[in-house]
Amino acid sequence: MTLVIMFFYIITFSQVGINTPNPQAAFHIDGAKDNPTAGSPNDTQIANDFIVNSIGRVGIGNLTPSSNLHILNRGTATAIGGGEATNTGFLIENPIVNNSILSILRTTGTTGVKQAVMGINPNFNGNNGVFIISRIAGGSDFAMDLSSGNIGIATNSPTNTLDVAGTARIRTMDVAPGAAIITPVYSDTNGVLNKAVNNVYGTVLNNTVNVTSGSTGALITGIPNVGVYKAVVSVGNACGRTAVAEYYITSNTFNNAFSIKGIDGLLNTDTTSKGPVFTEINRFTTSVTWSGVPNCAGGTVGALSYTLTMPSADVINVTNNGDANLDYRIILTRLF
Structure with missing residues (x-):
């Protein structure tokens, strides 16, 4: 009975204390037996205490637990x-x-x-x-x-x-909207991912536009200034014929130093005439014609021919020189 009196104190609110006559919660253990007999213990005294409050929360070194188990470590x-x-x-x-x-x-x-x-x-x-x-x-x-x-x-x-x-595997990737600038990523010999050369080298823009016969549309806009690019333009018909052509492009607003020139291309035709014929009208306009294209879906052999024009350094327009409404696709990759 003496031991019970020494270590357990029950006060009017049914609070139980071990090693303390002054429990601060429903169940309170004063590990070092250093709490005051009246009033609240200080931070040093609380550090060795254990309590369970009236709503079942447990505090270790903490008299006001804010979760089911709340530990304060002062070490x-x-x-x-x-x-x-x-x-x-x-x-x-x-x-x-x-x-x-x-x-x-x-x-x-x-x-x-x-x-x-x-x-x-x-x-x-x-x-x-x-x-x-x-x-x-x-x-x-x-x-x-x-x-x-x-x-x-x-x-x-x-x-x-x-x-x-x-x-590493990425199962899903977002598709960039048309004309958004995308930067490719490379890896060094240690496998660390990097951009090549600088922040603009290899950046890619792309877009698709539908242009009716005889009309002109903006093939791509927002080309960054002071750059050298390679462009790939694709157009096809409903019979599975696809014409792909490459171009070199410079974009520089200073002294209107922008230009475009056809390089080469490929048509998946049944004849040996698989390449395009470019007509370089001036430094910012080039037209392309394709031979060996079969009539298809209302279009004649010239349905895939078109003209590219740069009215300014940041825009490439396409004019549909054929007799069928077609989709034109472009991928623009920055070289320098």
């Missing part, structure tokens, strides 16, 4: 593992070798060394700290360097923001 230790830190905020450990399913902070590996299987280990990765999720002890299926923020997949020492030690 400053940064090392977990060798020379075990005493100020660890939360530790789940399975001491049996390689028998842990979940470990926060550490588990014992095959060599007896404490290793992270799934958890946060501030004494790992050169004291940078690392968060690891792994299927096996000492593994690293997913790791985050807590100092740099780098994330590693199948590596626990990521050197880039995302470091994948293996293959």
